[in-house]
Amino acid sequence: MRFGSGAARAILTAALVWAGGALAAPEVKAPEPGSLRPPADILIPCEKLPKEAVTKLPADLAAWAATYCTKFGQIFNANETHFGAFPDNGVRATFSAATIDGKQGDAGAGSFFTAFVYVDFTQADLDALLKIDPVVARITVGRKLKKLELQTNGGNAMTFLVIEPAADPFWVFPMTDKGLGSPAFFVVSLAALNRNR
Secondary structure, X not given: OOOOEOOHHHHHHHHOEEXXXXXXXXXXXXXXXOXXXXXXXXXXXXXXXXXXXXXXXXXXXXXXEEEEOEOOOOEEEEOOOEEEEOOOOOOEOEEEHHHHOOOOHHHHOOOOEEEEXXXXXXXXXXXXXXXXXXXXXXXXXXXXXXXXXXXXXXXXXXXXXXXXXXXXXXXXXXXXXXXXXXXXXXXXXXXXXXXXX
């Protein structure tokens, strides 16, 4: 799954809201309790996946994210205490191992993640990003940054930049060889959504 590069500029000027020096998520309706899990009729026991499949996330990533095993392949998205969505349409931010490997529908059965890498985005990483996409300095410099990589059994990977993951809400951008891509998505806790109702 590839996202168009250079779209970070459009996101910076249109989709993101600059509020008090922080990136704020647009207002969204709080989802109903229990609606954050995939539908029960597509879930399968994770024990059915091959032993190379990684079904547990690192603790700091599991604080806001989850992975589910489905009959169409393993998926990654925000967990049951958080909501992740694309700001322009409110669609849940869900990433499928099958889709990352270019598979659709039933062809995705058996697709899974082999690693979830969630590490600090180093100063060297930031310097390299700013060299190829300098406009993103506005949303990255001086902020806590994490790199998230989803690796699949098809040998593909999708990499994201997570900005201020301890904030509520925070933003996640796909990364491309030309810098930050789009669409970015935001993650917000259900507690914060309910407080703001």
